[in-house]
Amino acid sequence: MESVLVSWIMFMSIWAFAAMGYDKNQAKKKQKRIPERNLWLLALLGGGIGAYIGMQMFRHKTRHTAFRVGFFVIAIAYGIGLLYLLGVNLPGLTKV
Numbered sequence: 001m002e003s004v005l006v007s008w009i010m011f012m013s014i015w016a017f018a019a020m021g022y023d024k025n026q027a028k029k030k031q032k033r034i035p036e037r038n039l040w041l042l043a044l045l046g047g048g049i050g051a052y053i054g055m056q057m058f059r060h061k062t063r064h065t066a067f068r069v070g071f072f073v074i075a076i077a078y079g080i081g082l083l084y085l086l087g088v089n090l091p092g093l094t095k096v
Helices: 002-028 036-057 065-085
Strands: none
Touching (some): 002 065, 036 065
16 A cells, blocks of 8 residues: 555656646746646645645746745655655654
């Protein structure tokens, strides 16, 4: 089960990263964009790490406080979850 969850988070992170890059490119060309709701959905459904990295790398949505803070919190949560799933001992968390 853990490998499925890790794979899901990796897949969604790659998808969210690509979506941030695509949306930034569309913004530069003033063409049809990805709705913000969809970017949030990708982040919440497992792509938080990729969305945050994409936001920083492409310098996209960095002026929106909700995106900066929200994507960072989601990325941290998924990062901790990944470490836990991979068996890394985290202070205060013990794997049952």
